[in-house]
Amino acid sequence: MSEGPEKAYKNLQFLNSPSARHIRILCEYEEPRQRFREQRVSDTIVFFGSARARPVAQAADEVAHLEREVARTTNEVARGELERNLTMARRHVKLARYYDDTRELARRLTEWDMQRQGSRRYYVCTGGGPGIMEAANRGASDIQGGRSVGLGISLPFEEKVNQYVTPELGFEFHYFFTRKYWFMYLAKAMVLMPGGFGTMDELFESLTLRQTGKVTKPLPTVLYGDDYWDEVMDIEAMMRWGTISERDLLLFHRSNTVDDAFDFLVDAIEKIERGESE
Numbered sequence: 001m002s003e004g005p006e007k008a009y010k011n012l013q014f015l016n017s018p019s020a021r022h023i024r025i026l027c028e029y030e031e032p033r034q035r036f037r038e039q040r041v042s043d044t045i046v047f048f049g050s051a052r053a054r055p056v057a058q059a060a061d062e063v064a065h066l067e068r069e070v071a072r073t074t075n076e077v078a079r080g081e082l083e084r085n086l087t088m089a090r091r092h093v094k095l096a097r098y099y100d101d102t103r104e105l106a107r108r109l110t111e112w113d114m115q116r117q118g119s120r121r122y123y124v125c126t127g128g129g130p131g132i133m134e135a136a137n138r139g140a141s142d143i144q145g146g147r148s149v150g151l152g153i154s155l156p157f158e159e160k161v162n163q164y165v166t167p168e169l170g171f172e173f174h175y176f177f178t179r180k181y182w183f184m185y186l187a188k189a190m191v192l193m194p195g196g197f198g199t200m201d202e203l204f205e206s207l208t209l210r211q212t213g214k215v216t217k218p219l220p221t222v223l224y225g226d227d228y229w230d231e232v233m234d235i236e237a238m239m240r241w242g243t244i245s246e247r248d249l250l251l252f253h254r255s256n257t258v259d260d261a262f263d264f265l266v267d268a269i270e271k272i273e274r275g276e277s278e
Helices: 018-038 056-072 076-115 132-141 176-186 197-211 226-232 235-241 246-251 258-273
Strands: 044-048 123-126 148-153 170-173 187-192 221-224 253-255
Touching: 018 170, 018 176, 044 076, 044 132, 044 176, 044 197, 056 076, 076 123, 076 132, 076 221, 076 258, 123 132, 132 148, 148 176, 170 176, 176 187, 176 197, 187 197, 187 258, 197 221, 197 246, 221 258, 235 246, 253 258
Parallel strands: 044 123, 044 187, 123 148, 148 170, 187 221, 221 253
Antiparallel strands: none
8 A cells, every 4th residue: 555645844855955945944943942942041141253262282282293293304395284284283372362261251151150049041152163162162061060052053164063062952053044043132142252254244243233223132242352353353443434433332342351251241241130231
């Protein structure tokens, strides 16, 4: 006896076709919504930053190893490749400070949140990948019982969600825009560490949404690392040119230490909870 035609919702060829794109988009909205509801996650502190950052100790060890390899290598071709790798490794050392600072800041925010009585939970949230993202999830996991969110994205050159993400709060998105929605929808604060195009994209999208009133909730935002941000970006120049207003500079707070960033975020969040302005 024939089994009959296949049900549409079991037809993987159809569900993965261009015609079903709107269904896949809806799934990336509804499935996370249900899971966040089940896990009682409604408020997050989002960390953005470079996927290439490494812990200070690891970055230093890599430089030391490559320096030894360069010193003992006589083949010119091999030596040239090692020297290029050494140059990159030294750049990672410069960036590594921010891995360690991210881990410590996320740890302290998680500890602060878990010690409060009768208050809502602020979960550390990242893009789920390596580097700064891993550091933030790792910092949350450094506290016993600490949980954190990882909103991963399918990329050909990046691993799956890092090991420090709480398993039931780990996600894998296909579409950047649905992932961005969940970043912004749940966020009650943001920390932007040094990062590349993706970090810049998230920074300027969040600033634009707030500047234009599309996002009206208070959203304390930290730009962390003066040496990086001073070199790669001059937002004050936009104000001097008249392309943004002076009050737009109040949309973010510049910070260069874990203590300052922690104090700013906690103070801002607690003021918001009391109904005071950001």
